[in-house]
Amino acid sequence: MKTTITVNGQARALDLDPRTSLLDALREHLNLKGSKKGCDHGQCGACTVLVNGERINACLSLAVMHDGHEVTTIEGIGGEANLHPMQQAFLEQDAFQCGYCTPGQICSAVGMLKEAADNWPSQATEDLGAAIALTDAEIRERMSGNICRCSAYPQIIAAIRDVAGEVA
Amino acid sequence: MRPFTYERATDLAAAVKAVAENPGARFLAGGTNLLDLMKLDIEQPTHLVDVNRLPLSAIEDTVEGGLRIGAMVTNSHLAADARVRARYSVLTQSIVSGGSGQLRNKATTGGNLLQRTRCAYFYDTSKPCNKRHPGSGCSALEGLNRNSAIFGASEACIATHPSDMAVALTALDAQVETVTPQGATRTLAVADLHRLPGDTPHIETNLAPGELIAAVILPPAAAGGQVYQKARDRASYAGGLASVAVVGTKVAFGAVAHKPWRAEKAEAALAAGASAVEAAHAELAGARDNGKNGFKIALVARMTVAALDEAKQGRGA
Numbered sequence: 001m002k003t004t005i006t007v008n009g010q011a012r013a014l015d016l017d018p019r020t021s022l023l024d025a026l027r028e029h030l031n032l033k034g035s036k037k038g039c040d041h042g043q044c045g046a047c048t049v050l051v052n053g054e055r056i057n058a059c060l061s062l063a064v065m066h067d068g069h070e071v072t073t074i075e076g077i078g079g080e081a082n083l084h085p086m087q088q089a090f091l092e093q094d095a096f097q098c099g100y101c102t103p104g105q106i107c108s109a110v111g112m113l114k115e116a117a118d119n120w121p122s123q124a125t126e127d128l129g130a131a132i133a134l135t136d137a138e139i140r141e142r143m144s145g146n147i148c149r150c151s152a153y154p155q156i157i158a159a160i161r162d163v164a165g166e167v168a
Numbered sequence: 169m170r171p172f173t174y175e176r177a178t179d180l181a182a183a184v185k186a187v188a189e190n191p192g193a194r195f196l197a198g199g200t201n202l203l204d205l206m207k208l209d210i211e212q213p214t215h216l217v218d219v220n221r222l223p224l225s226a227i228e229d230t231v232e233g234g235l236r237i238g239a240m241v242t243n244s245h246l247a248a249d250a251r252v253r254a255r256y257s258v259l260t261q262s263i264v265s266g267g268s269g270q271l272r273n274k275a276t277t278g279g280n281l282l283q284r285t286r287c288a289y290f291y292d293t294s295k296p297c298n299k300r301h302p303g304s305g306c307s308a309l310e311g312l313n314r315n316s317a318i319f320g321a322s323e324a325c326i327a328t329h330p331s332d333m334a335v336a337l338t339a340l341d342a343q344v345e346t347v348t349p350q351g352a353t354r355t356l357a358v359a360d361l362h363r364l365p366g367d368t369p370h371i372e373t374n375l376a377p378g379e380l381i382a383a384v385i386l387p388p389a390a391a392g393g394q395v396y397q398k399a400r401d402r403a404s405y406a407g408g409l410a411s412v413a414v415v416g417t418k419v420a421f422g423a424v425a426h427k428p429w430r431a432e433k434a435e436a437a438l439a440a441g442a443s444a445v446e447a448a449h450a451e452l453a454g455a456r457d458n459g460k461n462g463f464k465i466a467l468v469a470r471m472t473v474a475a476l477d478e479a480k481q482g483r484g485a
């Protein structure tokens with residue numbers, strides 16, 4: 001089935017079996033191996049990408065559902081020559097060990113900061129009428145969809161806190 | 169995953185027709201439940217009708233003073249809506265207690281209501297399960313039934329409905345607006361959307377095949393506090409072992425029955441002047457322990473008392 005998805009700013013024309021997940025389209029058809037397959041069932045967050053600016057699990061979506069959408073993967077967030085502030089912060093805070101969860105963590109964190117800036121609530125939000133303050137409890141809750149098997153959580157929170165501080 | 173054909177619906181009536189006329193067809197919304205189950209070969213549709221581009225993504229004020237929530241509104245957008253936060257905070261509380269940020273960005277209002285059980289044997293295709301294979305037996309009855317139902321179960325199935333959002337909608341007296349295969353619009357209470365298992369646990373809702381959920385309608389906000397409490401094995405990103413929604417003196421339980429469980433006996437007791445403890449016990453007297461899920465009885469009783477207490481103090485009002 002013919003599908004055109006704008007991936008990291010470039011329109012990509014694909015002809016796919018409808019069964020192809022967005023994750024497999026990115027990894028196997030577009031050779032963007034940054035997004036990782038951890039569980040393939042929405043349970044780990046390793047496959048997190050941004051679709052039209054919102055973070056989703058690319059494993060639980062069909063590529064054909066995204067015709068005309070804008071997808072941003074870790075490759076589009078930044079590269080060695082132009083690291084995104086979140087990537088820089090992950091380096092500085094030592095926020096990974098094996099690195100398998102990291103692309104998903106970073107895409108998720110970028111999407112999460114936008115959600116908080118748009119004043120979306122989370123389970124950690126005590127006053128639904130007030131502006132969101134990105135406390136550590138808020139960051140932890142909002143990032144709970146990204147599992148880190150190496151348990152780099154304290155450093156991940158530190159990295160996100162650094163960037164959130166810059167943005168705020 | 170088995171092969172299927174895919175179409176992107178642009179017309180509501182045509183989408184309903186496409187599913188109603190093809191027994192192998194299913195609606196595809198966020199896909200976070202359906203695609204997961206297809207990967208596991210539990211769901212085996214031969215045709216998917218993607219309803220994401222139907223014009224069902226608005227949250228509108230109703231003339232009665234409530235809200236009409238389009239079926240394709242994502243869980244995130246619904247939870248973040250200023251009107252929902254101000255007037256139906258139990259709904260926001262329930263939604264943000266479920267899944268993860270990524271899942272809520274994809275999951276829709278209609279899909280969330282129609283998500284299927286998380287019973288471990290339903291997911292294990294090597295085990296008998298009356299819901300997957302009618303007549304094969306229920307592995308949970310004598311098996312690992314820690315997260316099974318304590319209300320309204322049958323010998324055929326003791327599974328629970330896992331939606332958090334649906335529990336809040338039940339306590340809020342919300343209605344579901346559908347489009348029938350005949351093209352008519354009908355409404356039914358969220359409390360009447362799902363069925364108890366009886367002898368037919370594979371028939372989970374009162375919707376006809378091909379009937380599309382178009383919207384959820386909230387009546388004007390009721391007086392009183394609004395509280396959603398959820399107990400689970402992890403602090404976040406985990407399904408509930410039990411949950412309680414309180415809206416004033418209306419009470420619904422989650423993860424304890426095949427459907428969101430309206431605690432009518434507790435409500436009647438409260439209306440007759442009973443204390444929160446007495447009301448909780450009035451409802452839990454009808455609960456059943458299958459061996460490993462008995463802890464839910466004391467758990468729900470305590471959660472009910474706590475939630476009623478918080479609501480009384482004005483939380484979420």
Ligand SMILES: Cc1cc2nc3c(=O)[nH]c(=O)nc-3n(C[C@H](O)[C@H](O)[C@H](O)COP(=O)(O)OP(=O)(O)OC[C@H]3O[C@@H](n4cnc5c(N)ncnc54)[C@H](O)[C@@H]3O)c2cc1C
Nearest residue numbers: 197198199200201202266267276278279280282331332381
């Ligand atoms: C890891 C994980 C954790 C989760 N944790 C929680 C949790 O804690 N709490 C919770 O409540 N949920 C939880 N969920 C479930 C999640 O909320 C549901 O998967 C989601 O809400 C389903 O919505 P969807 O739009 O993706 O539905 P889909 O998967 O697209 O559809 C689900 C079903 O509904 C049907 N359908 C969809 N839309 C319509 C419509 N408009 N009319 C008629 N039929 C329709 C489909 O045909 C399908 O049968 C979790 C899911 C995962 C993967």
Ligand code: SF4
Nearest residue numbers: 287297306325326327
């Ligand atoms: S409880 Fe229901 S879903 Fe679970 S094994 Fe028994 S029949 Fe299947």
Ligand code: FES
Nearest residue numbers: 038039040045059
């Ligand atoms: S690979 Fe998508 S959530 Fe784990």
Ligand code: FES
Nearest residue numbers: 097099148149150
């Ligand atoms: S760094 Fe190894 S899984 Fe997170």
